[in-house]
Amino acid sequence: MKAFGIPCVALVAGVLSAVLSAPCHSEGVSFARDIKPMLVQNCAACHQGVNSPAGLDLLPKVVHTNLVGVRSTQSAMLRVAPSAPERSYLLRKLEGAHLEVGGQGVTMPPGARLDPAQIGAIRQWIAGGALND
Numbered sequence: 457m458k459a460f461g462i463p464c465v466a467l468v469a470g471v472l473s474a475v476l477s478a479p480c481h482s483e484g485v486s487f488a489r490d491i492k493p494m495l496v497q498n499c500a501a502c503h504q505g506v507n508s509p510a511g512l513d514l515l516p517k518v519v520h521t522n523l524v525g526v527r528s529t530q531s532a533m534l535r536v537a538p539s540a541p542e543r544s545y546l547l548r549k550l551e552g553a554h555l556e557v558g559g560q561g562v563t564m565p566p567g568a569r570l571d572p573a574q575i576g577a578i579r580q581w582i583a584g585g586a587l588n589d
């Protein structure tokens with residue numbers, strides 16, 4: 457999960473002709489490939505079904521719908537504000553900066569942290585418009 461996009465950047469920097477002849481797919485973050493599996497694996501053990509904590513169900517079918525453009529139950533922020541990582545409560549909960557914006561509870565996942573590269577990928581996905589791609 458580390459170094460998203462690095463092979464692609466190295467390729468662009470190193471061998472421009474190779475990039476032109478072979479389309480580069482690792483450039484951006486894909487929700488389906490990079491973000492969804494990470495959230496389901498680390499979060500859905502608790503965040504599943506109608507009794508999900510904080511009303512947030514993160515099972516695969518609903519994970520995008522329940523995050524993007526949806527108001528947080530713990531704060532006045534959106535869970536994910538497309539193209540605006542700084543206005544996305546999800547990132548705050550992952551970084552432990554949620555209390556600063558009037559949020560509640562503990563950093564997610566409780567008692568642990570996602571890898572900085574994983575949080576970086578989520579930030580990049582949000583900055584890119586939080587697409588369901």
Ligand code: HEC
Nearest residue numbers: 498499502509510512528529530546549560561562564565
């Ligand atoms: C061990 C169970 C557990 C796990 C695993 C877990 N959560 Fe939570 N989550 C909770 C509980 C309980 C709350 C409500 C209390 C709190 O915030 O501390 C919560 C609240 C939240 C909220 C606030 C929702 C809102 O609308 O304000 C977000 C966002 C969140 N979790 C995201 C995640 C993410 C993303 C992961 C995985 C990286 C995750 N959680 C993993 C139990 C869990």
